[in-house]
Amino acid sequence: MHNDKYVDPRIQEKEALFQQLHMASFDVIMHINAIQKVVQTTLQDISPSNEHYLELVRSFKITQAMCTSLEPEIVTLTQATNKILSEDSTFAYATQAQICAAAVNCLNHWRIIKQIPEDLLSVDEISATLKQRFTEHLVMWDGYFTTHKKTH
Numbered sequence: 001m002h003n004d005k006y007v008d009p010r011i012q013e014k015e016a017l018f019q020q021l022h023m024a025s026f027d028v029i030m031h032i033n034a035i036q037k038v039v040q041t042t043l044q045d046i047s048p049s050n051e052h053y054l055e056l057v058r059s060f061k062i063t064q065a066m067c068t069s070l071e072p073e074i075v076t077l078t079q080a081t082n083k084i085l086s087e088d089s090t091f092a093y094a095t096q097a098q099i100c101a102a103a104v105n106c107l108n109h110w111r112i113i114k115q116i117p118e119d120l121l122s123v124d125e126i127s128a129t130l131k132q133r134f135t136e137h138l139v140m141w142d143g144y145f146t147t148h149k150k151t152h
């Protein structure tokens with residue numbers, strides 16, 4: 001007796017992309033954990049040359065470049081993120097790294113959602129957890145700006 005479930009071929013053909021985007025979240029977690037460890041150990045902000053900070057900024061810029069036709073709320077958040085990364089920001093570098101981490105995770109979940117055919121997005125078994133995670137990362141990303149009372 002097999003426990004095989006039917007998987008729509010349209011989902012199967014995108015499995016490699018989904019795996020790649022899912023694995024990217026582990027890299028994000030590794031970098032942000034390394035930054036948090038430095039901050040907790042030194043009780044100071046990280047330097048702008050911190051390798052984990054630079055990797056999260058790079059990941060954000062690359063991920064953003066791969067996203068097209070973003071919803072207005074996400075466009076606003078990417079613009080706000082780019083602004084704090086490009087100017088003398090009041091955000092600590094560790095906080096900038098956290099913003100990039102939330103942004104990368106949010107954008108990668110958005111990219112997965114956009115790859116799922118519309119008729120399958122309405123099937124909770126397929127998309128409920130994905131939509132929930134996307135929303136959680138979106139709220140977290142937006143929360144950094146709301147908490148710091150920055151307009152975006």
